[in-house]
Amino acid sequence: MTEPVTIFIPAAGLGERLRPITNHLPKPLLPILGKPLIEIILEGLVPLSSGKIGMNLHYKGEMVREWAGNSPYKERIAFFPEDPVLGTGGALKNAGAFLSGGPFLVHNSDIFLEIDFKRLIETHRSSGNIATLACHRHPRLGNVVVDEKGCVIDVEKDGEPRPDAKKVAFTGVAVYSPDILEYLPEGASHVTVAWLCAARAGHRVQALDFSGCYWNDIGTPATYASAILEALSREGETVYRSPEAQCGSIEARGYIVLESGCRIENGSRLRNCIVLSGARVSGIYENSVIGPDYALRLSETEMQPPLHAAEQKKVLLPDWDIHGERDAVLVGFGGSDRHYFRVRNGETSVILMECLPGDPDFERHIEYTKFFASHGVPVPNLLTADGAHKRALFEDLGDTSLYSYLKLPRERGHIADLYRKVMEILARLHTRAYGEINRCPLLREKIFDYDHLRWETGYFLERFVAGLMGINPDDPRALDNEFHRLASLVDSFPKAVVHRDFQSQNIMVVGGLPRVIDYQGARIGPPAYDLASVLWDPYCRLEDPLREALLSYYIALRKGEDRGFSGDGFRKTILPCRLQRHMQALGAYGFLSIIKNKRYFLKHVPEGLRLLKEDMAESRGDFPALSRVALKLDLKS
Numbered sequence: 003m004t005e006p007v008t009i010f011i012p013a014a015g016l017g018e019r020l021r022p023i024t025n026h027l028p029k030p031l032l033p034i035l036g037k038p039l040i041e042i043i044l045e046g047l048v049p050l051s052s053g054k055i056g057m058n059l060h061y062k063g064e065m066v067r068e069w070a071g072n073s074p075y076k077e078r079i080a081f082f083p084e085d086p087v088l089g090t091g092g093a094l095k096n097a098g099a100f101l102s103g104g105p106f107l108v109h110n111s112d113i114f115l116e117i118d119f120k121r122l123i124e125t126h127r128s129s130g131n132i133a134t135l136a137c138h139r140h141p142r143l144g145n146v147v148v149d150e151k152g153c154v155i156d157v158e159k160d161g162e163p164r165p166d167a168k169k170v171a172f173t174g175v176a177v178y179s180p181d182i183l184e185y186l187p188e189g190a191s192h193v194t195v196a197w198l199c200a201a202r203a204g205h206r207v208q209a210l211d212f213s214g215c216y217w218n219d220i221g222t223p224a225t226y227a228s229a230i231l232e233a234l235s236r237e238g239e240t241v242y243r244s245p246e247a248q249c250g251s252i253e254a255r256g257y258i259v260l261e262s263g264c265r266i267e268n269g270s271r272l273r274n275c276i277v278l279s280g281a282r283v284s285g286i287y288e289n290s291v292i293g294p295d296y297a298l299r300l301s302e303t304e305m306q307p308p309l310h311a312a313e314q315k316k317v318l319l320p321d322w323d324i325h326g327e328r329d330a331v332l333v334g335f336g337g338s339d340r341h342y343f344r345v346r347n348g349e350t351s352v353i354l355m356e357c358l359p360g361d362p363d364f365e366r367h368i369e370y371t372k373f374f375a376s377h378g379v380p381v382p383n384l385l386t387a388d389g390a391h392k393r394a395l396f397e398d399l400g401d402t403s404l405y406s407y408l409k410l411p412r413e414r415g416h417i418a419d420l421y422r423k424v425m426e427i428l429a430r431l432h433t434r435a436y437g438e439i440n441r442c443p444l445l446r447e448k449i450f451d452y453d454h455l456r457w458e459t460g461y462f463l464e465r466f467v468a469g470l471m472g473i474n475p476d477d478p479r480a481l482d483n484e485f486h487r488l489a490s491l492v493d494s495f496p497k498a499v500v501h502r503d504f505q506s507q508n509i510m511v512v513g514g515l516p517r518v519i520d521y522q523g524a525r526i527g528p529p530a531y532d533l534a535s536v537l538w539d540p541y542c543r544l545e546d547p548l549r550e551a552l553l554s555y556y557i558a559l560r561k562g563e564d565r566g567f568s569g570d571g572f573r574k575t576i577l578p579c580r581l582q583r584h585m586q587a588l589g590a591y592g593f594l595s596i597i598k599n600k601r602y603f604l605k606h607v608p609e610g611l612r613l614l615k616e617d618m619a620e621s622r623g624d625f626p627a628l629s630r631v632a633l634k635l636d637l638k639s
Contacts, residue, residue: 006053007123007177008106011040012093014060014084015112019221022296026280028062030111031069032226033261033278035233035242039220040066040111044075047109050119056100057111058082058093091191095183102180108193110174114218114229117175125210126177132205133178133197138213140171146209154207157194170209173217181205216308223291224304230276231257235307238602240401241409247277249411256401257305258410264292274305302346306331317345317354319395330354333401344398352385353399357392364392366444367522371396373442377435379427380517399517405506405541414548421544421552424509424516424536429559432498432529439499439526450500450527455489455582462585465592470607473634480627488625492582495528495575504532506542530572530579538580540587540610577620581628584614611635 017024023032030040037045044055055078059066063083070079082097094101094108105126107119117136126134135154137146147156147167158169176193185199201207218229234242240257243249247260250268258272263279266272273288280294289305291298303314309332316327330343333353340361343354357364371384383397404424408417439446463481467473475481501508501524508520533556537549544552553576557569588610591603615636618629 005104007051008053008056008101008104009044009047009051010056010094010097010101010106010108011043011111012058012090012108013040013066013111014058014063014087014093016061016087017112020223020226023223023226023278023291023293023298024061026278026294028065029220030066031062032220034114034230035237035259036244036262038069039114039229040069041073042114043109043111044073046116047107047119048075050123051107053078054100055079056082056097056106058084058088058097060084060087086190089190089192091186091193091195092189094178094193094196095186095188095191098183101178101183105177105179107177108175112220113174114216114220114232115173115175116216117173117212118215119175122175122210122212123177125208126179129208130206131177131179131208132182132200133176133207135197135207135209136173136175136212137170137209138173138211138215138217143171146170146172148209152209152211154197154201154209157198170211172209173212174219218308223298224300227276227291227300227304228308230259231305231307232309234259235309236602237605238600239406239409240403241406243409251413252410254402254410257307274302303329303331315343317343319345319354345395351398353382353396355394355396359392361392363522364394365389366448368394369442369444370521370524373438373445374431374435374518374521376441377438378430379435380515381521382517382519399510399512399519402511403507404509404511404516407511408506408542418548418551420511420514420516421548422555425552425556426559427516427518428501428504428529428532428536429556429563431501432532433560433563436498436526445499445524446526448525450497450502450525450531452489452493454525455492456485458582458586458589459485459489461589461593464589465596466585466588467631467635469596470592471635473631475627475631477627477630481631484625484627488578488581492528492531492575492578495530495579497526498529499524500527500529500532501535502527502531504535505539506536509536528575528579530575531583533576534580534583538584538613540584540606540613543609577617580613581617581621581625584610584617588614 013028013030015029017029020029031038034042055075057066057079059081060083067081070076080100082093082100084093084096088096107123122134122136145158146154147158147169149155182196182200185196187195197207216232218225218232220226220229234240234257241254243260244262246262248265249260250266252266252269253271256274259276260266261278264277264281265283266277267284270283271286275287276291277283278291278293281292283292287297289300289302291300314329314331317330318327328345328347330345333342333344341356343356344351345354368384368387371381374381375383382399385395385397387394467475501518501521503520503523508518510517510519533553537544537552557572560567561569588607591607591610594600594603614632618625618632623629
């Protein structure tokens with residue numbers, strides 16, 4: 003049986019380039035969305051090895067010991083104090099007896115890395131390497147010189163560039179055989195000394211290429227912010243608030259991270275801010291990392307997730323009253339293939355929408371915007387459009403969706419008022435806009451009919467039931483008959499203009515008021531579908547009394563516009579539309595998470611399933627085949 007790999011985490015560094023952040027915490031304990039960096043590292047490594055864990059200590063070592071003593075790994079961890087710091091090579095030599103039993107993996111404690119660690123370990127075991135280094139191609143950081151077979155032959159020295167050599171960048175992660183320790187001197191040293199000595203002695207030191215994998219060397223406040231925002235974007239979020247963060251009533255825009263132990267006073271205004279433990283915030287801050295006694299101002303680009311920063315480009319919009327080249331920064335990360343960029347124009351900003359050449363929704367987006375705006379539906383103002391190139395400029399509504407807005411503390415009365423305004427938007431869409439539907443032929447012709455409803459339930463079966471959950475229905479014919487009955491029933495309901503994806507991520511909060519986006523998929527269909535989308539929203543669960551009050555408010559608004567409107571009749575349409583909508587949403591989560599690789603949608607699956615189960619219970623056995631499928635899904639989840 004193969005011996006487990008020992009794990010060694012260098013954790014002694016001073017973190018000088020990260021000061022003043024590291025005046026309060028050592029680098030291994032810097033939090034990323036509530037978890038210390040060292041905990042994230044070990045969560046990725048320990049499933050691959052049941053072996054021992056070693057850590058060297060120096061700067062704020064007692065804080066690292068305290069963390070370890072409260073961690074699940076406390077029985078496996080051995081410490082190797084250093085005074086003075088021994089360097090990347092000396093740390094291994096100092097722990098030589100601990101590391102001498104077999105292969106060991108070294109992972110720097112200031113690295114945020116996502117690679118196939120199993121591949122790294124297995125390559126080392128099968129190759130006969132004395133060292134297997136996780137590397138990647140990086141033109142600016144590459145200084146490890148390799149031959150045609152990827153073996154290390156030298157390390158470029160400062161001031162002695164080798165422009166003609168083939169070079170890669172070392173990530174700070176490697177697997178070593180114990181023999182490497184023989185090539186390290188006593189005392190302080192750099193591990194590259196051992197690489198080169200071992201290579202000259204005839205050993206193989208391989209640079210294994212992991213180019214394309216996410217890697218961040220957290221050495222400065224900017225790279226630390228980048229790691230946090232990368233983690234936030236991978237969660238599909240713009241706001242993170244630790245349960246132990248104290249937060250009053252504040253205005254928050256953009257990317258907001260509130261770590262445990264911080265306090266944000268009432269009336270504060272934050273935009274693109276990371277607030278760390280011990281900070282007491284009062285006032286206005288933008289593009290900042292804030293701690294107990296500092297506020298580090300970063301650039302707009304540095305306070306964006308890495309993908310967004312990488313997509314930054316220069317745009318020239320001469321016909322749109324924006325003169326000269328401007329920086330355009332990618333915004334948003336939902337389910338759409340369209341790209342939206344924020345373009346600064348002096349003190350203001352606009353949103354540039356760029357669509358694929360064959361995007362069938364571009365023209366509809368433009369026409370629907372004009373139509374809805376003319377009937378009081380609060381969509382972003384269209385500034386101008388370029389149909390030939392499938393792009394348009396819109397008013398910038400900011401980054402705060404209703405979904406993100408509710409991540410921070412809000413008074414119940416305020417939430418109810420905000421949702422009532424949302425109901426007013428829906429009533430306006432379902433009455434005034436529908437009453438003038440002949441003014442928008444593109445929308446008038448788009449009917450949310452039986453065929454489309456059947457497509458949605460097929461989507462649910464293909465992308466969610468079979469695709470994500472791996473379940474085959476036991477009676478497909480009975481299920482098909484139930485979907486036919488459901489689609490026929492929903493198609494028979496009175497119709498109006500419906501948004502068709504009217505959920506909290508498509509409602510922006512601007513100046514405390516709701517605005518609507520992503521409406522290019524609007525159709526003529528049953529209004530209850532929109533009510534089901536927002537009042538039974540997997541993204542934001544509402545309490546039953548509030549939901550009932552909002553539904554009653556919507557019905558009263560409809561009656562005010564149309565005295566012939568039947569509240570009782572409308573209520574009968576809601577449950578079938580809920581069933582239809584929740585299957586559509588689950589199908590979308592399956593498609594987006596598997597096909598589009600947007601895995602953050604998976605976290606909404608449990609609430610979507612809970613709502614579907616609730617729908618089935620209220621249906622009282624009307625759909626037995628679907629109930630059996632839902633039961634299997636519940637067990638599978």
